[in-house]
Amino acid sequence: MVDQNVQGAGIKIKNLYKIFGPRGSSYVEAVKNGMTKTELNEVHHHVLGLRDINIDMPAGGIQVVMGLSGSGKSTLIRHINRLIDPTAGEVIVDGVDVCQMNENNLRQFRRHKTAMVFQKFALLPHRTVLDNTVYGLEIQGLSREKQEEQARRWIERVGLRGFEDHYPNQLSGGMQQRVGLARALTNDAPILLMDEAFSALDPLIRMDMQSVLLDLQKEIKKTIVFITHDLDEALRLGDRIAILRDGEVVQQGTGQDIVLQPADEYISSFVKEVNRGRVIMVDTIATTTGGPADAGHVSVASGTTLEEAAKTMTDANQQYATVVDENGKALGVLSMNSLIQAMVTPISHLTAVAAE
Amino acid sequence: MDWFYSFPNMNDETLRNLKKAMDEGFKAFTREYGDIIESFFQPLQYFLIQAERFMTGTPWPIMVLLIAGIAWIASRNWKIVAGTVLTLLLIGYFDMWSDAMKTIAMIFVGTVVSIVVGIPIGIVMARSDGFQRVVNPILDVMQTMPSFVYLIPVVMLLGIGKVPGLIAVVIYAIPPMIRLTNLGIRLVDKDVLEAADAFGSSSWQRLKNVQIPLALPTIMAGINQTIMMALAMVVIASMIGVQGLGQPVLRSVNGQFFSLGLFNGLAIVGIAIIFDRVSQAYGKRLQKHQEVVHG
Numbered sequence: 026m027v028d029q030n031v032q033g034a035g036i037k038i039k040n041l042y043k044i045f046g047p048r049g050s051s052y053v054e055a056v057k058n059g060m061t062k063t064e065l066n067e068v069h070h071h072v073l074g075l076r077d078i079n080i081d082m083p084a085g086g087i088q089v090v091m092g093l094s095g096s097g098k099s100t101l102i103r104h105i106n107r108l109i110d111p112t113a114g115e116v117i118v119d120g121v122d123v124c125q126m127n128e129n130n131l132r133q134f135r136r137h138k139t140a141m142v143f144q145k146f147a148l149l150p151h152r153t154v155l156d157n158t159v160y161g162l163e164i165q166g167l168s169r170e171k172q173e174e175q176a177r178r179w180i181e182r183v184g185l186r187g188f189e190d191h192y193p194n195q196l197s198g199g200m201q202q203r204v205g206l207a208r209a210l211t212n213d214a215p216i217l218l219m220d221e222a223f224s225a226l227d228p229l230i231r232m233d234m235q236s237v238l239l240d241l242q243k244e245i246k247k248t249i250v251f252i253t254h255d256l257d258e259a260l261r262l263g264d265r266i267a268i269l270r271d272g273e274v275v276q277q278g279t280g281q282d283i284v285l286q287p288a289d290e291y292i293s294s295f296v297k298e299v300n301r302g303r304v305i306m307v308d309t310i311a312t313t314t315g316g317p318a319d320a321g322h323v324s325v326a327s328g329t330t331l332e333e334a335a336k337t338m339t340d341a342n343q344q345y346a347t348v349v350d351e352n353g354k355a356l357g358v359l360s361m362n363s364l365i366q367a368m369v370t371p372i373s374h375l376t377a378v379a380a381e
Numbered sequence: 382m383d384w385f386y387s388f389p390n391m392n393d394e395t396l397r398n399l400k401k402a403m404d405e406g407f408k409a410f411t412r413e414y415g416d417i418i419e420s421f422f423q424p425l426q427y428f429l430i431q432a433e434r435f436m437t438g439t440p441w442p443i444m445v446l447l448i449a450g451i452a453w454i455a456s457r458n459w460k461i462v463a464g465t466v467l468t469l470l471l472i473g474y475f476d477m478w479s480d481a482m483k484t485i486a487m488i489f490v491g492t493v494v495s496i497v498v499g500i501p502i503g504i505v506m507a508r509s510d511g512f513q514r515v516v517n518p519i520l521d522v523m524q525t526m527p528s529f530v531y532l533i534p535v536v537m538l539l540g541i542g543k544v545p546g547l548i549a550v551v552i553y554a555i556p557p558m559i560r561l562t563n564l565g566i567r568l569v570d571k572d573v574l575e576a577a578d579a580f581g582s583s584s585w586q587r588l589k590n591v592q593i594p595l596a597l598p599t600i601m602a603g604i605n606q607t608i609m610m611a612l613a614m615v616v617i618a619s620m621i622g623v624q625g626l627g628q629p630v631l632r633s634v635n636g637q638f639f640s641l642g643l644f645n646g647l648a649i650v651g652i653a654i655i656f657d658r659v660s661q662a663y664g665k666r667l668q669k670h671q672e673v674v675h676g
Binding site: 134 | 540570573574575576577578579580582583586590591594596645668670671674
């Protein structure tokens, strides 16, 4: 899967531990041997931030890290550019372990390899939109002309043209985060770190910003690490999703993996409320047997979501559709019945019924 | 039960010897190092004399225009400029022009020294908790110790004159500068600092681009306080030979001249108000971006 357009850099997180407290490193062994978060906290007064995190983030994709507050997701993203130092483990970007970098290399790494968008925007209040946007390039020491050229391009791209000379507090939250996004993109780093970037925004504006991001990603193909506490957002944005709980990864995979096979009760309780039709793909429920001989009137591409397939079939007024791959080869048959079943019933029930 | 009613103090002999030893020790120190310390403050004296020469030597109409011009540049407010000019004219009309100019020169130099020394100390203090723990009690002493007490060693070391007066003014006026610089930097939004780090700022870039600009309103309040405290010191500094509006006030206390004291006192108040309004308006103008708020 080598895509020539990919600009991102892969990130490998290996056996990462973070224990907060004055003598964190002396408890790593104990935690590895199974000491619980509660014991560490109550007996030793240290806080377990992350336990044995292993995530492989492929270049050019959107990796979502999802978890509720206190799950360690913000701690995790801060290890990638080492705003927080790990207690043990490795974060490998482009073959180099970020955790081993000296101060100077780390600074260069932050300047050229990563850019970050923050939940609370974190714009400089005394600088205009333009001056905020050039910040990363200014730090790098580029000429003002080049800074502005890049910045103006991205300001326009995120839809803020005409606001260059406004101060952040003259803008709405959504617009401020667009500045945050433009600032990060102007840096033109292969890795984009987004820490609950849209969580502080109104639902409608949040949707809007998600579309902006997905749209941009088609063009920039960076490695994006996106932190969120919202499963719908995670499913909409994430090529891959890792779910964090109490500092541990409880499940990782594609959105569909997580919706179809929640690893435990905790994840099931999240997944329950999800609009399944937008996550599950036709391939999952298509069958190679059954269905009438004239099923092939409508065809839907492999990888289509149930919701889109349902719309195609309703528009064509058909009860059956053929699932085809990119070459037009039939892969299986889809019935309206199974489609509706999969959209409304948890898949575990569905398979139970099918087995009868 | 004698000890119960009268405090069992050190016996007179020991106490006398202790004080004597301290006094002689300090006198010896003065004899030994007085000249070196005096030469150390030579540049300050030069600066002070030049400032005073400029203020008193420039013809008054030019001086009025100059101060009004500065007030305009800093505040962009006609009312403040008009108030400034009126105050200056009244001071001149009541024959206090040259004293007032000497006082302004003194305040100016005192404030500049306080800023130049105070801001770096405040910055270091904000970066190091250890340094803060050391400096804070010193600042407490500087602010609460009656100024006459530290005038004694200063006069013993440097004699009577402008420089010891300036030092007394700075000792009294610098604490708010240091404290508010420290406070301002410590209160800078952690999220914004984190963003600066995430983009790879060096610590100088952090200071220059984020900490100082965001702390500026607090630092400006510190400068304003420093100016006010320096003015308050003018009368006390006149006791050790600092010329200006303090001298006639001192004379009027000694000779019970009510009107002389009142006029000069009011002139000090007038200058204080000019400095205060102009520096505050300037501080506010620097924070223009805070004014227009979205919905």
